Amino acid sequence: MKTTLLTALLLATLALPTAHAADDSLYRAWGGKAGIRAVMDDFVPRLKADPRIGEFFKDTNGQHLASQLTEQLCQVAGGPCAYDGPDMKTAHAEMGVNRAHFNALVEQLQVSMAAKGIAFADQNRMLALLAPMHRDIVTPR
């Protein structure tokens, strides 16, 4: 009896993340990978041009960054992608990113999402998945 219960619990625990990943409604709302890529292709040049945060991206290959971001957003949105770039903590270690930098990036993303016709509700669903990354990206004080 005890074993059965334990097995059921284990199965339920395993089933949870699977069920979550199966929800690709946000991925589809963004127009799939092509839709995400279109936003990222708009977004990366804005990052480089932003006087507040452009410095962080001046030596970054724009095409490569757009590809990596596309994979990452595709994955968090429930799409069939596997982001294999560096984790956020490693990627931003020692960079001295503060809250104002992080929010500046969010603002540019909002501009790009609107420019590419992502509905406000779908913008916020994506932002809600990305926002917690501030803990790994913003350098602790």
Add this chain to the structure above:
Amino acid sequence: MPSLPSLPTPSLTALALAALASALALPAHAGNGKLLLTGGVSTIDGAAGGGLTPWAVTGSYATQGEWGGTAFVTGAKTGNYGLRVMGAAVAWDDRLEFSLARQRLDTENNLAPLGLPGLQLEQDIVGVKWRVMGDAVLDSDSWVPQVAIGLLHKRAKANDLTPTLTGPLGAKRSGSELYASATKLWLAPGVLTNLTLRVTRANQNGLLGHGGAEDRRWQVMPEISVAKLLSPTLAVGVEARMKPNHLERSVLGTGALREQDWFDAFVAWAPNKHVSVTAAYVDLGAIAPAVQPKRQRGAYLSVQVAF
């Protein structure tokens, strides 16, 4: 259609100029690192929040390591009363906020039966707020809200009503309120919720002093705000603010100065990080029902500039 209050009096203008001057004296690179509307708007008491109730957010667009300031003018015109407010706030590090406000309630001819036609009820409010924990915006994977505690110290100037107010009615001219606010932005649906608990014994928010001859208890009053973001620049919402009723029994008779809860429905628009405009429909209940029994409903307009 109620008209909005006329131009502020010189003393209010002076306060605004002083606030403006202090805001301009802030470091030239005053912060603008927060996202649009995430500093709320200016409450009638000066602290950042909704219109009638403070939130756990700090005013201005100053984030981590930054200073910022705001200044505002608010007018409300209900059926029989007019309220004008001016004030300013400075915030540091998205953590600490100092605020100032001056309120003036025009009682028009409502107090003529007491021999006080045209009476102006005024008060000055200084406030401080400290963000204790949490991030209302970015911690979107957690239900933990942003929490702040605040103190508002209020000093009323009831003019010709003062002898009655501090005499037979037994109210104190000045008093403090302590509050705790929890604000949470549910980012995916774009919904903001706030709960504030205010420890108070203020009468009509302090315009009629604090406490009364028959009732001096401190009470904890809940205040609730719910807002929905329609776009990055536009939010709509509703607020409800429960109020104490310490002048229920007084020498003027039971219920003569009965106080009722406040409600509002608002739309806030911030086209950029320098200005926001808030328009609302307010219901302030009956004010001094013995002389004016009508519920006081009307229009509210507030303009805030941020530095």
